[in-house]
Amino acid sequence: MEVPLLGGTANRGRVHRVGDTVRRPLRATSTATHALLRHLEEVGFEGAPRVLGVDDAGREVLSYVPGRALTAPAPAWGLTDDALRSVGQLLRRFHDATAAFDPAPYRWSHPAPAPFDGRGIAHNDPNLDNVVFRAGRAVALIDFDLAAPGSPVWDVAAAARLWAPLRDPVDTTDVRRGRELERARILLDAYGLDDAGRAAFVQALRDSHAWMIGIVREGATHGVPGFAAYWTPEAAARQERAMAWLDRNADALDEALRAP
Template identity: 60%
Template sequence: MREVTGTAGTADEVPLVGGTANRGQVVRVGDTVRRPRRDTTAATHALLRHLADVGFTGAPRVLGVDGRGREVLSYVPGTAVTPPYPAWALTDDALVSVAHLLRDYHRAVSTFDPAGHVWPPHPPSPFSGELVTHNDVNLDNVVFRDGRAAALIDFDLASPGSRVWDVAGAARLWAPLRPDRHIGDARRGRALGRFRLFADAYGLTAADREQVVTAVLHNHDWSYDIVGTAAAGGHAAFSDYWANGAMVRARETRQWYVENGDALRRALT
């Protein structure tokens, strides 16, 4: 892996907000981003290089490592959606643009061979193995320009999954699919309609619509298992997140999925 020369000092580093796993460890240095490397970094870099090779512009480029052993990626210009969420990021137009970006990513990654790489934990069967999915299309992992979703960032959880899995995860977070008492913005009361809008904008097939509601529940469980496991292992940021209401919200949201499965399915027909 190429070493990037001119390692920046602390004075040159601007912390980037958003995210939990690497909180306080991701910085911007000029037109680059420096991040901690992981056991699966080589796989992520192979994925990002493929995206660059096929002309997909909606992801960072791999530049190498710096003198402190951090991965160096290109800085993606634009605005990531971090709290307090701006009103423009919660509009239907913004939602549609996220669906289009995810569809374009899936097209670009469909020719990538994940074999031979060590990946983070895969989504569960039957939602794994079709293509390498992002697996964390959270609001702060989408970069907007001029009000439209332009790029995905933070591919740390990317691993072989399926289109319907990524759609379920993105819709779960962006609609959002959760009880109204846990939605404190303009999206409140519109979860089902926005779920349908996301599926339509992505172009989800009739067959995939049969699976996506089940995928939403499994995606919720899979995601919060990652959070709970990290918190139990002593990860400070995840422990804070878990203790400050996430555990309760996760339990109540899961029950909402169980009770509203038929309503979620009807919303897509």
């Protein structure tokens, strides 16, 4: 029996659980993603699915990661500061595990732009529904479709934007509202971002936001169903408010997130 898995945008309605496996569409960059996942398995990183092959329908077969991702509406336990700390710690373990991986032989979908295209691998989409929790702690990342070369601060900025969240508070309707800077600091401290990363964080944050908007807008323009459904005039307005909020609060962010 195939059970649809909720969450996601680009592959919405096309990801299914079959027993202890997950079946997902193959992509032009699947070879790269599978090489990355196999590397993570080889180095003993437990926080990612394993590549199991391709099924008779031509879909990639991955191991199912038990636990719960934060699909909307996010449960209260997933919005606690302790849950946020565990996200930062998980992201750090992921970056440490990928430090020795060579991405050069592979084709990637959306590598980070300069100056964040240096050594490292970014998950690139550490959204709430792409992090698996068990017992209130983040234990695994899923949905590596956008994984690509990128510096650690690029990924940390994306995570902070989504989890703090760093956007106009008018668009946050849960307990995180009004705690944007405080929660961003919690995430960066839990990750252990160094001084150089903190100095580059605000630029990475703005660039990451614009980069992701471009991917979604392009997908909607080309008729990708999930992106087309998401990219409504209201969604576009929310993203404009988020960018304006980042511009207004750039100095406050820089000050609040400096290392002690």
